[in-house]
Amino acid sequence: MEIDQEQKFQNKIDTEEKIEPKDWMPDAYRKNLIRQISQHAHSEVIGMQPEGNWISRAPSLRRKAILLAKVQDEGGHGLYLYSTAETLGITREEMINALQDGSAKYASIFNYPTQTWADVGAIGWLVDGAAIVNQISLQRTSYGPYSRSMVRICKEESFHQRQGYELMLALSRGSEAQKEMAQDSLNRFYWPALMMFGPHDTESAHSASSMKWKIKRETNDDLRQKFIDQTAPQIEFLGLSHPDKNLKWNEKRSHYDCGEINWDEFWRVINGDGHCNRQRVQHHINAHEEGAWVREALVSYQQKKKTKAA
Ligand code: 3HC
Numbered sequence: 001m002e003i004d005q006e007q008k009f010q011n012k013i014d015t016e017e018k019i020e021p022k023d024w025m026p027d028a029y030r031k032n033l034i035r036q037i038s039q040h041a042h043s044e045v046i047g048m049q050p051e052g053n054w055i056s057r058a059p060s061l062r063r064k065a066i067l068l069a070k071v072q073d074e075g076g077h078g079l080y081l082y083s084t085a086e087t088l089g090i091t092r093e094e095m096i097n098a099l100q101d102g103s104a105k106y107a108s109i110f111n112y113p114t115q116t117w118a119d120v121g122a123i124g125w126l127v128d129g130a131a132i133v134n135q136i137s138l139q140r141t142s143y144g145p146y147s148r149s150m151v152r153i154c155k156e157e158s159f160h161q162r163q164g165y166e167l168m169l170a171l172s173r174g175s176e177a178q179k180e181m182a183q184d185s186l187n188r189f190y191w192p193a194l195m196m197f198g199p200h201d202t203e204s205a206h207s208a209s210s211m212k213w214k215i216k217r218e219t220n221d222d223l224r225q226k227f228i229d230q231t232a233p234q235i236e237f238l239g240l241s242h243p244d245k246n247l248k249w250n251e252k253r254s255h256y257d258c259g260e261i262n263w264d265e266f267w268r269v270i271n272g273d274g275h276c277n278r279q280r281v282q283h284h285i286n287a288h289e290e291g292a293w294v295r296e297a298l299v300s301y302q303q304k305k306k307t308k309a310a
Pocket residue numbers: 035036039040041043044047074105106107108109127128131134195196197198199203204205206207210220270
C-alpha cells in the first residue's frame with residue numbers, strides 16, 4: 001500500500017505536478033521540506049540584524065528609506081516562509097524554539113559582522129544576489145506553497161540586489177576612501193557569499209533526495225557556478241579587484257574556474273562558532289521576549305471575538 005502511494009507520489013513529481021498540503025507525501029519528504037523551509041525562514045529573519053544595525057546611521061534620507069524597506073521585506077519573507085512550513089504540520093512555536101536552542105540552522109552569512117556602510121551595499125549585491133540565484137531555481141520546487149512563495153520573494157530580492165549594486169557603484173565612483181571601503185567590503189563578503197550555496201555536491205547530505213523529489217532543482221555547485229559567472233563582470237564594471245586570485249575564464253567549459261572556499265571556516269560558522277552566532281540568537285531571544293505581550297494581546301483578542309460570536 002505504502003509502496004503504491006510512493007510510486008504515485010514520485011509519478012506526480014516526475015510529471016511536474018505540484019504537491020499540495022493535503023496530498024499524501026512520504027514522511028521523509030515532509031521532514032526534509034520542514035527542515036529546509038524553516039531554515040530558510042530563520043535566515044530571512046536573522047538576516048534583518050546585520051543590516052538593521054545600519055538603519056540609524058544611513059548617510060542620507062534616501063538611503064535610509066531604501067534600507068528600511070529592504071529590512072521590512074526580509075521580515076515579510078520570513079513570515080511567508082513560516083506560514084509555508086506550517087502547512088506541513090509544524091507549529092511556529094516549534095520552529096522558533098529550534099532556532100533559539102540552536103538545533104535549527106540559518107544562513108551562515110548572517111554570522112559575519114557589518115563593519116562599514118559599504119557592507120550594506122555588499123550584502124544587497126552579493127548576499128541577495130546569491131539568494132536570488134538559488135531562489136529562482138526554487139520557484140520550480142515541487143511543493144506548491146513553497147514554490148508560490150518564492151515567486152513573490154524573488155521579485156523583492158531583485159530590488160534588494162539592485163539597490164546594493166547601486167550603492168557599491170556610488171562608492172566605487174566616489175573618493176579614494178570610499179573606493180577602499182567598497183573593496184574591503186567585497187573582500188570580506190565574497191567568500192561567505194559563495195558559502196551560501198552549501199557544501200560541494202559530494203559532501204551535501206540532503207541533495208540526492210532533494211533532487212529526486214525536485215525540492216531542489218539544481219545542485220549546490222551548479223548554482224554557485226552561476227553566481228561566480230555572473231559576479232565576475234559586475235566586479236570588473238565596478239573597477240574593483242576580484243578577491244579570488246585564481247579566477248580564470250575557461251573557454252572549454254564556458255565558465256570561470258575558481259579558487260577553493262575555506263571549508264573549515266564554513267563548517268565552523270554553520271556549527272555555531274562564527275563571529276556573531278551567539279549575538280544573533282541572543283538578540284532574537286530578547287526581541288521575542290519583549291514581544292510576548294503583543295502575542296498575548298492578540299490571543300486574548302481572538303478569544304474575546306470567539307466568545308462574542310458563540
Ligand atoms: N548556511 C547554513 N547552513 C548551511 C548552509 C549555509 N550556507 N549550507 C548548507 N547548510 C547546512 C544545511 O542546512 C544542512 O544542515 P542540516 O542537515 O542540519 O539541516 C547541512 O549544512 C548540509 O547541507 P546540504 O547541502 O545537505 O543542505 P541542503 O540540501 O538543505 O542545501 C541550501 C543547503 C542550498 C542552503 C538549501 O537548504 C536551500 O536552498 N535553502 C533554501 C534557500 C535558503 O535557505 N536561503 C537562505 C539564504 S538567505 C536569504 O534568503 C535572505 C535574503 O534576504 C538574503
